[in-house]
Amino acid sequence: MICVLLQGRIECNSVDSEDGVTRGKTVCSINKPIFKSNSTVIFIVSYGFNTNRDLSRKIEVTVNASSDNERHSPSSEVYKKQEIDVKYSxxxxxxxxxxxxxxxxxxxxxxxxxxxxxxxxxxxxxxxxxxxxxxxxxxxxxxxxxxxxxxxxxxxxxxxxxxxxxxxxxxxxxxxxxxxxxxxxxxxxxxxxxxxxxxxxxxxxxxxxxxxxxxxxxxxxxxxxxxxxxxxxxxxxxxxxxxxxxxxxxxxxxxxxxxxxxTKPDFTKEIIGGSLGGLAFLALLTAGLYKAGFFKSKYSQMMNENEGGEAGPGAEEAAPTNG
Incomplete structure (x- = not known):
């Protein structure tokens, strides 16, 4: 794939690596530039990679500047190499x-x-x-x-x-x-x-x-x-x-x-309350039965049974004997 970037006097062409072995290359030409002393030009190049591709641990990027007249200042740096660390997500x-x-x-x-x-x-x-x-x-x-x-x-x-x-x-x-x-x-x-x-x-x-x-x-x-x-x-x-x-x-x-x-359950209050409640219920029940005459009638019945039981044997002894 070839990308062309035109901006003013700068023209860039990029060729990607198709086989994953040869390097991609971007060439930028500047049409008749006239730079003053200490001028700066910045090139920003962006690349995308397939997430499944293995790029080893580093990517090497080289930059080489040239001109038609081949006349450079002795202090010019026309070649630069940079390695970029690669991390995989x-x-x-x-x-x-x-x-x-x-x-x-x-x-x-x-x-x-x-x-x-x-x-x-x-x-x-x-x-x-x-x-x-x-x-x-x-x-x-x-x-x-x-x-x-x-x-x-x-x-x-x-x-x-x-x-x-x-x-x-x-x-x-x-x-x-x-x-x-x-x-x-x-x-x-x-x-x-x-x-x-x-x-x-x-x-x-x-x-x-x-x-x-x-x-x-x-x-x-x-x-x-x-x-x-x-x-x-x-x-x-x-x-x-x-x-x-x-x-x-x-x-x-x-x-x-x-x-x-x-919390550990404590049934002391329930036991005491249940006991007191039972006694109170028993007292109320006893009082109710007393007022209803239950104990009086029961007492009279018991007395009558006792009297009847004592008279029985005496009657048998007083009976006449026919001779």
Whole structure:
């Protein structure tokens, strides 16, 4: 393809590289220019490339100036070469679904299963990619997960534990009810993999979460967000994250689990209230029966039965005997 640019006395013709091997070339001619001393001319040349083309790591641009009379000042610089670093755009998304569990405040030896899935999807081009997952594992002197020493994510390597950045962790958690790496010790997992274009992979956090860390916060009723993070690492000398904003860095994805704490139920008032209510009902029932004469009639019936029972044997003895 040949492009012609005409602007005043300047005419430029560009020939692109069609086979991807030969260099593209732009020739600009200036018709009979007369430049004064220290004059400057600026040429702006723009090129577009197919996003799937491999341009290696650098593009070399050379500029050569010539004139018909070949008469140049000794200080003239008529040849220049410049190398431009090439970075290839990448676009990777991270998704996860929220999870939920709950505990009763004061029960420190309880454990419940919790599972979180992190899906990583690569879009534009294949590349070596590392997903860095940080999971809170210890709050103060209490483990968040059971068997923390053997806590792992399949397909990932545990690299290290990071200490929290704040010391007043109780006040911080009470303020925001967020349990993340700012207040808790976090285990760092590195999940490295070569990912093909338009392919995805899923990493799973699956373990038993403990209730032992809840007591030290002192909130008997609350909802905490246990927040892990997932970020991306790649060769930043070769790749740049595709973004519609000015920030070309990859986002940090949050993986959240809601942990709800309930107050331990206390049935003392209900038991006392139920007992007193039962006694009151019994007293009212007794009073009602008394007013209705139930106890008086029952007493008279019992007396009559007793009198009848005593007269029976006497009558039998007084009966005459026929001889």
């Amino acid at each position: 990448v676009f990777v998304t991270i998704e996860s679904s929220p999870s939920y569990t709950n505990f009763t405040f004061g029960e420190n030896a309880v454990q419940k299963p919790l599972e979180q899935k992190i899906k990583v999807f690569n879009t534009i081009r294949p590349l070596n990619l590392t997903v860095v997952i940080k999971v809170p594992v210890r709050l103060g002197d209490k483990d968040i997960w059971m068997d923390t020493s053997s806590f792992q994510i399949p397909g990932c390597q545990s690299s290290r534990d990071e200490e929290p950045t704040v010391t007043d962790l109780v006040d911080k958690i009470k303020e925001k009810t967020i349990l993340d790496c700012t207040v808790a010790k976090c285990r760092v997992f590195r999940c490295s993999k070569f990912m093909e274009r338009n392919k995805d992979t899923t990493y799973t956090i699956s373990a038993n979460i403990s209730s032992g860390w809840i007591q030290q916060i002192g909130l008997s009723s609350a909802k905490f967000l246990l927040t892990s993070t997932a970020s991306l690492e790649y060769d930043e000398n070769q790749y740049i994250f595709f973004s519609t904003t000015s920030n070309s860095g990859p986002p940090v994805h949050q993986i959240e689990a809601e942990v709800e704490v309930f």
